[in-house]
Amino acid sequence: MTTFQELGLSEQLLKSIEQMGFEEATPIQAQTIPVALEGADIIGQAQTGTGKTAAFGLPLIEKINTRAGTIQGIVIAPTRELAIQVSEELYKIGYDKRVRILSIYGGQDINRQIRALKKQPHIIVGTPGRILDHMNRKTLRLQDVQTVVLDEADEMLNMGFIEDIEAILSDVPEEHQTLLFSATMPDPIRRIAERFMSEPKHIKVKAKEVTMPNIQQFYLEVQEKKKFDILTRLLDIQSPELAIIFGRTKRRVDELSEALTLRGYAAEGIHGDLSQAKRLSVLKKFKEGSIEVLVATDVAARGLDISGVTHVYNFDIPQDPESYVHRIGRTGRAGKNGIAMLFVTPREFGQLKNIERTTNRKIDRMTPPTLDEALEGQQRLIAERMASIIEGENLSYYKRMAEELLEENDSVAVVAAALKMMTKEPDTTPVQLTDEPPVVSRDRNRGRGGSGDRNRSDRGGYRGGDRDRGGYRGGDRDRGGDRGGDRARNNRKGGGSRPEGGYKGNGGGDRKRKPTASRA
Numbered sequence: 001m002t003t004f005q006e007l008g009l010s011e012q013l014l015k016s017i018e019q020m021g022f023e024e025a026t027p028i029q030a031q032t033i034p035v036a037l038e039g040a041d042i043i044g045q046a047q048t049g050t051g052k053t054a055a056f057g058l059p060l061i062e063k064i065n066t067r068a069g070t071i072q073g074i075v076i077a078p079t080r081e082l083a084i085q086v087s088e089e090l091y092k093i094g095y096d097k098r099v100r101i102l103s104i105y106g107g108q109d110i111n112r113q114i115r116a117l118k119k120q121p122h123i124i125v126g127t128p129g130r131i132l133d134h135m136n137r138k139t140l141r142l143q144d145v146q147t148v149v150l151d152e153a154d155e156m157l158n159m160g161f162i163e164d165i166e167a168i169l170s171d172v173p174e175e176h177q178t179l180l181f182s183a184t185m186p187d188p189i190r191r192i193a194e195r196f197m198s199e200p201k202h203i204k205v206k207a208k209e210v211t212m213p214n215i216q217q218f219y220l221e222v223q224e225k226k227k228f229d230i231l232t233r234l235l236d237i238q239s240p241e242l243a244i245i246f247g248r249t250k251r252r253v254d255e256l257s258e259a260l261t262l263r264g265y266a267a268e269g270i271h272g273d274l275s276q277a278k279r280l281s282v283l284k285k286f287k288e289g290s291i292e293v294l295v296a297t298d299v300a301a302r303g304l305d306i307s308g309v310t311h312v313y314n315f316d317i318p319q320d321p322e323s324y325v326h327r328i329g330r331t332g333r334a335g336k337n338g339i340a341m342l343f344v345t346p347r348e349f350g351q352l353k354n355i356e357r358t359t360n361r362k363i364d365r366m367t368p369p370t371l372d373e374a375l376e377g378q379q380r381l382i383a384e385r386m387a388s389i390i391e392g393e394n395l396s397y398y399k400r401m402a403e404e405l406l407e408e409n410d411s412v413a414v415v416a417a418a419l420k421m422m423t424k425e426p427d428t429t430p431v432q433l434t435d436e437p438p439v440v441s442r443d444r445n446r447g448r449g450g451s452g453d454r455n456r457s458d459r460g461g462y463r464g465g466d467r468d469r470g471g472y473r474g475g476d477r478d479r480g481g482d483r484g485g486d487r488a489r490n491n492r493k494g495g496g497s498r499p500e501g502g503y504k505g506n507g508g509g510d511r512k513r514k515p516t517a518s519r520a
């Protein structure tokens with residue numbers, strides 16, 4: 001156990017940490033903070049939900065000189081939502097020290113950001129596209145930057161982002177500290193990373209598995225056409241507090257969230273083609289619990305820290321194993337437990353093996369629940385809840401009616417009727433879901449020894465095609481119109497057959513229908 005006092009942090013920061021409720025440092029914090037305070041470049045790698053934000057945030061803020069009105073630190077993140085979240089955490093860390101943090105990201109009024117930039121922030125947190133945009137407008141200058149952080153570094157140094165990162169770094173003084181953090185760091189990407197760094201220390205928290213042990217992982221073999229029914233059965237049986245369902249494409253997310261809404265689940269979707277206002281409002285509703293199911297592309301796979309997410313469903317198997325690690329890492333955070341489910345169609349077993357190999361962990365098989373099992377499972381849950389109410393709550397207000405009911409009816413019939421009312425019976429409201437082609441695992445099967453042969457052009461083959469690059473690249477897309485977005489789309493070579501246009505023509509008009517009924 002390491003206390004924050006032992007790590008060489010100042011009183012002001014210790015006070016903020018106390019206010020944040022952190023009692024002891026997590027392993028990645030204990031291992032990286034002293035090294036970062038000495039000024040070394042670091043590649044920090046630790047499992048999802050283990051406090052990497054504060055691991056770079058504390059040394060970053062410790063180094064800020066608040067007497068100077070200059071930008072001394074810049075944190076780059078792949079999505080707007082993550083940039084906002086990181087800036088909020090940094091704000092808390094720097095609260096007592098009065099460090100000024102500003103987030104800049106696409107989809108937000110640029111003039112407002114320009115005004116905020118004039119107020120001399122000490123740290124900028126942003127998405128690459130919008131940072132570059134400001135650099136080009138000369139509304140952001142990086143000549144005093146001493147620390148550069150890439151959160152989700154492997155994603156940031158991947159195909160779609162690398163040029164942007166290079167362009168940003170070209171404006172930062174030669175003498176600076178670079179901190180890279182992620183839960184995953186494939187070898188080829190780490191080699192790219194080292195080009196940007198001087199004598200980096202690779203600090204990797206030792207763990208048997210890449211994923212968190214407190215996330216239970218299951219896969220289910222499911223035919224494409226059966227996925228939706230199986231999903232709803234699982235939701236009914238498992239009754240998540242908050243669930244995230246990952247689908248592969250934007251169209252998929254739209255169709256799925258609409259279908260779930262039709263069947264009475266409080267669900268909404270998030271992906272890169274939605275307006276920023278919409279993206280933020282969906283996320284807000286999810287955090288507050290007014291929607292219980294968030295349907296998302298990989299735009300929500302990385303970094304997001306939402307408490308109460310008990311279940312992650314991979315409705316479509318992810319395109320690469322790293323994505324799996326990050327997706328399921330939205331649950332089981334900060335010591336909590338979580339459950340992750342993975343749907344695998346018969347032709348996708350190669351990809352399942354690929355994931356197991358990369359994560360160094362076997363995923364347990366689960367048989368898809370039948371309809372009867374789904375009904376039974378629900379009843380059992382309801383019965384458990386009733387038992388805990390009988391034990392723990394005051395029922396006096398309900399007892400008179402109960403007695404009346406029992407005078408006129410058989411007691412078993414009364415309880416059965418109550419169960420029936422609370423059980424969600426099979427709902428056959430027709431829904432529309434377009435089939436997705438299977439994900440065929442590539443190269444890594446062949447080239448034993450793993451990720452070494454995953455070169456960049458290969459990734460180009462499948463990345464950007466189906467995935468919600470537009471979302472990630474959200475930042476870019478706003479740059480001077482939609483240029484970045486087009487560029488992102490042009491990146492797709494091989495796998496580019498998935499028509500985003502198909503989704504667009506798909507009648508977005510009434511997509512925003514509010515959930516009409518909430519679940520029993």
Ligand SMILES: Nc1ncnc2c1ncn2[C@@H]1O[C@H](COP(=O)(O)OP(=O)(O)OP(=O)(O)O)[C@@H](O)[C@H]1O
Binds near residue numbers: 024049
């Ligand atoms: N020392 C600590 N004690 C208690 N809680 C902590 C501590 N450090 C961080 N946390 C909390 O743990 C949660 C996860 O932290 P964080 O988002 O930084 O994880 P991460 O390692 O960046 O995960 P990911 O790989 O998914 O981005 C946050 O809610 C954070 O406030």
Ligand SMILES: [Mg+2]
Binds near residue numbers: 052053151303
């Ligand atoms: Mg993080």
